Amino acid sequence: MNRRINCVIVDDEQDAIDLLSFRIGQLYSNINVADTFLHWQDALAALRANKYDLLFIDISMPGKNGLDLLKLLPGLDCEIIFVTAHDNYALKAFSFAATGYILKPIDDQELSAAIDRALERINNKILAAQNQKVSSLVNEKIRVPGKQGIDYVNVNDILYLESVNKCTQIATSNARYLCSTNLGTYKYLTD
Numbered sequence: 164m165n166r167r168i169n170c171v172i173v174d175d176e177q178d179a180i181d182l183l184s185f186r187i188g189q190l191y192s193n194i195n196v197a198d199t200f201l202h203w204q205d206a207l208a209a210l211r212a213n214k215y216d217l218l219f220i221d222i223s224m225p226g227k228n229g230l231d232l233l234k235l236l237p238g239l240d241c242e243i244i245f246v247t248a249h250d251n252y253a254l255k256a257f258s259f260a261a262t263g264y265i266l267k268p269i270d271d272q273e274l275s276a277a278i279d280r281a282l283e284r285i286n287n288k289i290l291a292a293q294n295q296k297v298s299s300l301v302n303e304k305i306r307v308p309g310k311q312g313i314d315y316v317n318v319n320d321i322l323y324l325e326s327v328n329k330c331t332q333i334a335t336s337n338a339r340y341l342c343s344t345n346l347g348t349y350k351y352l353t354d
Contacts, residue, residue, distance in 0.1 A: 166289070167193055167194075168217055168282065169195050169216050170196055170216060170217035171196075171197060171198045171206070171210070171213075172198075172199045172220075173199075173203070173206040173224075173232070174219075175202070175225060182269070187278070190271065190275055194217070197213075198213070202226075203224055203226055203227045203231075204226070206232060207235055210236055216241055218241050218242070218244070220233070220245055221246060222249050222252050222256070223249055229245065229247070230252065243256075243259055243260070245265065247267060250266055262281040263276070263280060264277075303318045308342050316333060321334070322335055325346075326345070330342060331349060333349075
């Protein structure tokens with residue numbers, strides 16, 4: 164996967180954040196530590212406002228622990244890896260569909276294994292979204308205004324679109340349609 168992955172780290176110890184950021188950077192060039200937070204309130208606001216691919220979160224923090232923070236974020240759409248010194252929360256952590264549960268001090272092999280699982284799940288989500296987009300176009304037809312009226316063309320039958328004198332030519336294996344709209348009108352077909 165060549166896509167840049169944005170992650171966020173939530174831990175109440177700056178040294179732990181710095182060490183984890185450093186190790187992630189050493190192990191994965193495609194993972195960007197976009198944000199780090201020492202306080203759950205700041206993390207809550209950022210997780211509600213931004214889209215991250217991956218969340219590294221400590222459990223034991225003042226005020227609310229990491230599990231309490233996640234309860235405030237139903238439907239959070241990112242992979243979650245717990246990084247904590249407490250092994251007694253593992254079962255609860257996996258109720259949030261966590262990708263990993265790493266005990267401090269961090270072992271690079273355990274960290275890599277958890278990140279690899281997270282990257283695989285992120286990649287699978289991306290592929291599923293692309294497949295869903297393609298399958299939604301399978302039976303979609305577009306209206307093509309022409310000189311003889313309106314034609315309906317199945318999107319899957321379109322071989323290419325071509326700009327011809329400020330009009331658009333739509334080519335299928337069976338026919339060519341020339342419509343008065345410009346090529347930009349059909350941009351959504353390639354998004």
